[in-house]
Structures are given as structure tokens and as C-alpha cells.
Amino acid sequence: MTHPLTLSLLCAGLLTSLALPVSAQQKLLPAQSELAFTAKQMGVPISGHFKKFDAQLNFDPARLASSQVAFSVDMGSATLGAKELDSELPSATWFNVPKFPLARFSSSSIKALGAGKFDLTGQLTIKGQVQNVQVPLTMVQSGALTVVSGTLPIKRLAFKIGDGEWADTSMVADEVRVSFKLALSGVGKL
Template sequence: MNFNAVLRPAVFAAALALGAPAAALAAEYTSLDSQASSITFGYSQMNVKMNGSFGELKATELNFDPARPEEAKVVIEVALASIDAGYDEANTELEKDEWLALAAHPLARFESSKVEDLGNGTYQVTGDLSIKGNTRQISAPFTFKEEGDAGVFDGSFTFQRADFGIGEGQWKDFSIVANDIEITFHVVARP
């Protein structure tokens, strides 16, 4: 019996089996699946919790390697005209200069400057959020997991609308619309 003939395929199969998990973990995510991704927001209007969403987002830059998260980079743009605040009257109001000033500022933009690995599949991204010509640094914790050929990022953060000039004039009164806006993101990326 030729042991080399028997061992060679067994060694090859073992190498493939051992290499498969490493290959799966080596995926680098560079493309946003905008159809599977979502950005929603929550706010309080006259002490009533309200929710909304944005229908259009794109990544002009995306690079996340789970083996080197500190090197990650993302630039996400959200078409503000795709806002759905729950009813047509609110959507029309939000287009106005007092709110989002869509004619002059059609996009919200987030550009990361740092990603930290917090352990156990949790991370924190820090970067600049720009809305209506105003830019502020924000940090957002998020989780990351691999699902099939996708990388899934889930997280949330809160910002103050006054920092971005959202709700001017009579709308500066936080008893009507609260200052805190909570953003929740579900981002699906592919290699």
C-alpha cells in the first residue's frame, strides 16, 4: 500500500478545512448594500415619541477589515429628501429652511476618523457628522457580525438638533420638539 498516495489527499483536505475559517475571517468589506441597510431616527414632539427613517443612503468610501478595525474608514451620505417622518405634512415642513433647508443642503454626511475595538464584537466609531452646513464630532458604539457574505453593523447615537440648526425660529422651543434626536443604523456591507 502506498501511504504517500493515501496521505497526500488527506493532508490536502485537512489544509483546506483548516484554511477555510481563516479565509472567512479575512473578508474585507468595501461595498454598502443600500437596499439592506437602514437609518432611522427617533424624537419627541410635545412629549410624544415619534419615529422616522431615510430611504436613500450611499457610501462614497467604505473599508472595514475585522482583522484590522483600527484601519477602517467610512463616508456615508444620506439624501435628506428621502426623509419619512411618519406623515406627509411633517415631511413637507422638514424641507423648509427652518428645519433641514433641503434646497441648500440636500445631504447629511458622516466621515469617520477613528474606529476602536472594544472587544466581544463591539466597536466605537468617531467622526464628523455634517448636517445643514454644520459639522460636529460624534462617537457611536456599534456591533459587527458576519452573516454569510455580509458584514452587519448595528448601532445608535444621539445628537442635539440645535447643534445643527435644525428647527430655527419658533421651533427652537424644545417643549414642542425635543432637542435630542436618536439615530439608529443598520448597515450591511459586502466584500
């Protein structure tokens, strides 16, 4: 007689092996990808980017209901390109990297809009704060490469980014525009 734990492990292994072919093929190509942000300080745009981020994909254009996207960002990799500003970003006032090293997005649904356009809905977690977001994106394929691009406006104060004196939106605007261009391999034909 097979022990229930052994049977459970075998079933889990079988399910994992069935799911692996799609997700194992799909991956983010970080060297060909970009994740940037733009905010306004005293009305003047300031731009930066994240150097480290990753995605876990199980995206099938023919089966959007079962497709999933998870994205993580190393908040300590943020840069505005100026040493004095970059040294402030990891602080508790801004990203609080020691306590919250990663920002995460997890999809709950993907909707096709036609012509390579999609709406990705899910939860965005930054600095321990969770918000439901809708991410409009465009996917373009060239051979085996799929490029996903879009812009997501967020309200920084909803994520407690810029606490204390920096919560004053006359100094730093509440809206931050996060733009992305992600190169992916292994995505099926759109």
C-alpha cells in the same frame, strides 16, 4: 525623461489600484439596510426614516488604524409617514434641503472593543454644522453578509435643525436618536 506630471499620474494610479481591491469589494446593500430617527414632540415619540443613503468603506478588522468609513444621507429622502409633516422637513427651518442636500459622516478612528463591538469616531455634518461624534456599533457576520447596527443620540439644535419658533425644546425635544442597521458585503472576518 519622464515628465513630472506623468510620473505623478502613474504613482496616483498605482496607489489607487493598490487601494481598490479592499474598497471595491466592500459595499452597502441599501435594500437590506435601515436608517431611522426618533424625536419627541410635546413628549410624544415621533419616528421617521431616510429612504436614501450611501457608504464608502475601507474597513479591515486587522488594520483598524488605516480603516475608513464615509457615510452620506440624502436629507430630501426623510419621511415621517405623513404628507403634511413630510412637506415641512425639506424647508429652511428643518433640513434646508435646497442648500444642504446631504448629511455626511467621515470617520477619523475606529476602536475595537471586543465581541463584535466597535467605537467609530468622526465628524458629522448636517445643515452645514460640524460636530465630532462617537458612534458605538455592533457588527455581526453571517456568511458573506455583515450587519452593522447602533444608535447615535444627537442634539438637533447643534445642527440648527428646527430654527425659529421650533428651537423651543418644550415643543420638540433637542435630543434625536438616530438608529441604523446597515447590511454590508465584502467585510473581512471579524
